Amino acid sequence: MLPPRLASWFSRRNLLRSGLTVLVLLLSALLVVAAFQIAALDREIRSRFAGVRWTLPAQVYAAPQELYPGLNLPLADLKHELLRLGYRPVDALEGAGTFVPRADGLDIASRAFGFWDGAQPALRMLVRGGAQGIESISDLASGQPLDLIRLDPMLIGSIYPSRGGEDRALIKLADAPELLVQGLLAVEDRAFYQHSGISLRGIVRAAFENFTSGRVRQGASTITQQLVKNFFLSSERTFRRKAKEIVMALLLEAHYDKDAILEAYLNEIYMGQDGSRAVHGFGLASSFYFNKPLAELKPHEMALLVGIVKGPSQYDPRRRPDVVRARRDLVLHTWAERGLLREDELERALAQPLGLSGGARGGVERYPAFVELVKRQLRDQYPEEALTNEGLRIFTTLEPRAQEALELRLLADLPELEKARKMAPGTLEAAGVITSAEGGEVQAVVGGRSIRYAGFNRALDSRRSIGSLAKPFVYLAALMQPERYNLATVLPDEPINLKLSKGNVWSPANYDKKLHGSMPLYVALAQSYNLPTVRLGLDVGVKKVQEAFAGAGFAGAPALPSIFLGAVDMSPLDVAQSYNTLAASGYQTPLSAIREVLTKDNQPLKRYPFKVKQTLPEGPVFLTSWAMAKVLEFGTARSAYNVIPAGTRLAGKTGTTDDLRDSWFAGYSADRVAVIWVGRDDYKPTGLTGATGALPVWSRLMRDLKVRGLDDTPPADVEEALIDPASGLKADERCVGAVSIPFVAGYVPSESAPCAGGLLDKPAEWLKEIFQ
Amino acid sequence: MTRLLLVLVAGLFAAGCANIQPQPVGQVYPEPPGQPTTPGGSPVPGGATGQPVSPGEPVPVPEVKPPLLPSYPRNIEASGAAAPVLSLVRQAREARKAGKLEPAAAALERALRIEPRNPWVWQALAGLHLQLGQAEQAESEAQKSNSLARRNPYIEVENWRLLAAARSQRGNANGAAQAEARHEELQRLLTQPPLAP
Numbered sequence: 001m002l003p004p005r006l007a008s009w010f011s012r013r014n015l016l017r018s019g020l021t022v023l024v025l026l027l028s029a030l031l032v033v034a035a036f037q038i039a040a041l042d043r044e045i046r047s048r049f050a051g052v053r054w055t056l057p058a059q060v061y062a063a064p065q066e067l068y069p070g071l072n073l074p075l076a077d078l079k080h081e082l083l084r085l086g087y088r089p090v091d092a093l094e095g096a097g098t099f100v101p102r103a104d105g106l107d108i109a110s111r112a113f114g115f116w117d118g119a120q121p122a123l124r125m126l127v128r129g130g131a132q133g134i135e136s137i138s139d140l141a142s143g144q145p146l147d148l149i150r151l152d153p154m155l156i157g158s159i160y161p162s163r164g165g166e167d168r169a170l171i172k173l174a175d176a177p178e179l180l181v182q183g184l185l186a187v188e189d190r191a192f193y194q195h196s197g198i199s200l201r202g203i204v205r206a207a208f209e210n211f212t213s214g215r216v217r218q219g220a221s222t223i224t225q226q227l228v229k230n231f232f233l234s235s236e237r238t239f240r241r242k243a244k245e246i247v248m249a250l251l252l253e254a255h256y257d258k259d260a261i262l263e264a265y266l267n268e269i270y271m272g273q274d275g276s277r278a279v280h281g282f283g284l285a286s287s288f289y290f291n292k293p294l295a296e297l298k299p300h301e302m303a304l305l306v307g308i309v310k311g312p313s314q315y316d317p318r319r320r321p322d323v324v325r326a327r328r329d330l331v332l333h334t335w336a337e338r339g340l341l342r343e344d345e346l347e348r349a350l351a352q353p354l355g356l357s358g359g360a361r362g363g364v365e366r367y368p369a370f371v372e373l374v375k376r377q378l379r380d381q382y383p384e385e386a387l388t389n390e391g392l393r394i395f396t397t398l399e400p401r402a403q404e405a406l407e408l409r410l411l412a413d414l415p416e417l418e419k420a421r422k423m424a425p426g427t428l429e430a431a432g433v434i435t436s437a438e439g440g441e442v443q444a445v446v447g448g449r450s451i452r453y454a455g456f457n458r459a460l461d462s463r464r465s466i467g468s469l470a471k472p473f474v475y476l477a478a479l480m481q482p483e484r485y486n487l488a489t490v491l492p493d494e495p496i497n498l499k500l501s502k503g504n505v506w507s508p509a510n511y512d513k514k515l516h517g518s519m520p521l522y523v524a525l526a527q528s529y530n531l532p533t534v535r536l537g538l539d540v541g542v543k544k545v546q547e548a549f550a551g552a553g554f555a556g557a558p559a560l561p562s563i564f565l566g567a568v569d570m571s572p573l574d575v576a577q578s579y580n581t582l583a584a585s586g587y588q589t590p591l592s593a594i595r596e597v598l599t600k601d602n603q604p605l606k607r608y609p610f611k612v613k614q615t616l617p618e619g620p621v622f623l624t625s626w627a628m629a630k631v632l633e634f635g636t637a638r639s640a641y642n643v644i645p646a647g648t649r650l651a652g653k654t655g656t657t658d659d660l661r662d663s664w665f666a667g668y669s670a671d672r673v674a675v676i677w678v679g680r681d682d683y684k685p686t687g688l689t690g691a692t693g694a695l696p697v698w699s700r701l702m703r704d705l706k707v708r709g710l711d712d713t714p715p716a717d718v719e720e721a722l723i724d725p726a727s728g729l730k731a732d733e734r735c736v737g738a739v740s741i742p743f744v745a746g747y748v749p750s751e752s753a754p755c756a757g758g759l760l761d762k763p764a765e766w767l768k769e770i771f772q
Numbered sequence: 773m774t775r776l777l778l779v780l781v782a783g784l785f786a787a788g789c790a791n792i793q794p795q796p797v798g799q800v801y802p803e804p805p806g807q808p809t810t811p812g813g814s815p816v817p818g819g820a821t822g823q824p825v826s827p828g829e830p831v832p833v834p835e836v837k838p839p840l841l842p843s844y845p846r847n848i849e850a851s852g853a854a855a856p857v858l859s860l861v862r863q864a865r866e867a868r869k870a871g872k873l874e875p876a877a878a879a880l881e882r883a884l885r886i887e888p889r890n891p892w893v894w895q896a897l898a899g900l901h902l903q904l905g906q907a908e909q910a911e912s913e914a915q916k917s918n919s920l921a922r923r924n925p926y927i928e929v930e931n932w933r934l935l936a937a938a939r940s941q942r943g944n945a946n947g948a949a950q951a952e953a954r955h956e957e958l959q960r961l962l963t964q965p966p967l968a969p
Contacts, residue, residue, distance in 0.1 A: 068856035148856035438888030
């Protein structure tokens with residue numbers, strides 16, 4: 001029997017031992033679990049960091065502005081172009097992205113840019129010229145003349161998942177300005193290059209604050225922790241998550257060096273919201289807020305970006321400029337205290353306004369209607385993920401100057417139309433498309449009056465009756481039979497009653513409800529008379545008119561006589577396609593919005609070459625264009641020359657639909673095709689004809705674009721002859737009012753008109769045919 | 773005075789015609805022919821613009837189509853094309869020589885954005901597409917070039933050669949033969965220029 005003390009000693013010791021054992025076991029188990037967890041986190045970190053770190057939305061660029069001597073670009077417009085690209089006017093050239101305005105030109109320090117076919121290096125050049133355009137370009141240092149320069153193209157949007165998502169423009173640490181990097185560390189994590197992922201002092205401080213407040217409030221995160229938080233973790237605030245964050249931060253630091261972590265941070269950090277798109281990283285933030293690359297930011301702009309890292313929704317510069325300004329100034333003062341800014345630099349920076357780029361959406365997503373067209377053309381060829389994830393670089397055909405001109409016209413002219421017609425503001429809607437006449441490149445698209453809003457895209461999706469825009473194709477179909485019709489063919493203007501299949505009778509009338517007597521074919525088109533057109537269409541046949549439409553690039557015209565007067569539903573883009581083929585002399589080019597697609601590493605992926613195919617005969621197309629020029633000269637669109645310079649020959653057609661529901665104008669110059677639609681979304685009448693609604697907008701647009709007039713030299717298979725318009729026969733100097741009219745070669749009327757000694761009583765073949 | 777003028781114009785015309793040097797044909801990018809061989813520069817005023825110049829009625833014009841050969845530029849360098857277009861065409865030639873056909877095509881398209889109606893550039897593009905095996909595209913481009921050529925036989929002769937080749941690649945033997953015939957006809961015209969009497 002043991003003495004009681006000893007017994008108690010034993011039992012206590014046993015207890016202690018068993019307790020210790022349990023504790024050791026428990027700890028070991030915990031360690032094993034923790035080890036497994038840590039190993040799992042470690043794998044996660046390494047796999048994420050080693051592989052593709054980000055899904056990158058495709059970046060969409062506008063067409064670059066080409067500069068060359070002789071270019072018809074007034075210097076004021078060039079200056080505007082530079083400002084749009086975020087170039088800064090300065091007194092003496094600084095780094096890339098600056099320019100000096102001078103009386104006789106601009107000195108420009110252009111940015112380098114990697115194009116499809118090679119890199120355009122940064123240049124310092126002298127551009128000389130005036131209001132007429134560019135006269136010379138030379139290298140600033142050597143004085144050597146420069147033939148052709150491409151400015152860097154404007155980034156106009158990116159393609160991210162439709163449910164919303166992250167967008168970023170990747171940068172390298174080496175490309176980030178030193179002040180930005182040092183300044184970021186000075187504000188967010190001073191000991192970044194010393195600590196091992198976490199800052200003990202920070203944690204203690206945070207723990208104390210959290211303890212006293214009873215909640216998790218204080219982050220006290222290092223850059224590494226913030227990166228981990230953004231990269232791997234949800235935004236919930238729990239102690240468990242905090243622990244995970246700390247472990248991962250330590251692991252990240254164990255595997256990767258400081259610079260790699262910092263670079264990842266610069267690209268990952270959330271910097272603001274643009275609709276459903278989250279703006280991440282300093283690269284995109286720079287263009288989102290300032291419309292220029294990071295390398296060109298000034299201290300006060302960098303300070304703003306560093307300032308809003310703390311909470312981009314709380315510090316939204318566009319919504320709360322005062323709060324953000326205070327925050328920015330605080331950052332600037334901190335930088336000065338840390339020796340990053342001299343006193344004078346601080347003063348200068350403090351004196352600057354925020355300097356945000358115009359518009360609520362900044363430099364990107366400015367042209368949603370155009371980008372929508374780009375997306376559609378891309379979706380035919382790329383899976384959605386390729387567009388939203390792989391950082392493709394898409395080079396488009398958008399011409400910012402044309403787009404701006406179109407936007408300006410619709411914004412300025414619609415209120416005017418509403419006011420003149422006493423409509424409530426916002427009653428009318430509108431859409432417009434501009435293409436290049438020969439290349440078929442879509443240069444501008446506006447899908448509605450809310451230009452920056454990616455809503456209903458009327459330019460692409462609003463299919464409405466085109467009215468008289470259809471007439472050129474009726475006349476073209478006729479002129480494609482030169483043995484039967486020419487521009488001088490006399491058409492009667494008489495009532496028509498056409499029995500339709502279901503016993504209905506179609507009785508079209510002229511717009512003015514009057515009859516005008518017989519007239520030459522080209523006059524009927526110029527004046528847009530319905531009855532001669534229907535008669536001609538019936539004579540030619542619906543099928544031939546459908547074929548003319550198809551040749552122009554529109555296959556959807558129904559097999560009904562009502563298509564002669566435009567009972568065809570087309571979108572403005574469809575109309576642009578059809579008229580583009582006329583503008584290109586019968587060579588059809590499928591309208592394209594894309595030139596090239598590159599991978600994110602600038603490797604060419606796909607090019608969209610010019611595609612032409614002759615689908616309509618050149619001669620008859622020339623004759624149709626000739627008659628369409630008469631529409632503006634003396635026809636329904638003659639008011640165009642109230643604004644367009646008299647010497648500029650253009651061709652076009654007005655379009656008006658029943659009860660004045662749609663007002664159209666489509667037409668072209670030597671270089672551009674433009675289509676304007678004005679109407680109401682609810683299909684109610686607008687009181688506008690094509691000539692009173694869309695035409696004024698179109699005319700001013702063509703004037704603003706300084707379009708080149710059409711060449712009236714006939715092609716090889718067309719010859720001109722003097723014609724007596726009354727008879728449609730050959731005239732000579734005895735005929736009063738004779739007109740020089742082009743014909744398909746070999747089909748000039750051989751008979752002389754009565755005024756030129758021809759016989760009166762002999763009815764011409766063409767006349768017989770018509771009245772048979 | 774009038775008579776003097778007529779004699780002068782006729783003389784100039786004869787001089788111009790007599791100095792035609794046959795152009796090597798069958799080259800997609802005709803190299804500049806060194807110096808124009810016509811003494812005293814352009815034989816007819818405005819000769820470089822590609823516009824046929826009418827010498828006035830009394831001058832005996834030989835009954836040939838196209839008229840007045842010397843007034844047509846023989847290559848893009850002489851055609852009055854803008855400097856950037858020439859520079860892009862040169863760039864395309866070099867790329868093509870180096871076997872980089874796509875960049876060559878891209879350079880030519882860039883040139884077309886500057887001068888969309890330049891028949892020489894359309895022709896060069898047609899030659900490239902033929903080489904790339906895109907005969908249909910080549911055919912359309914050669915046709916387009918012909919449309920824009922304003923009857924310049926120096927452009928047309930090459931276009932018909934391209935058209936013949938493109939059509940035979942596409943299995944259109946008839947069309948190829950027709951194009952070949954046009955090509956030969958023009959080639960004869962260019963190598964044996966009609967002389968003014």
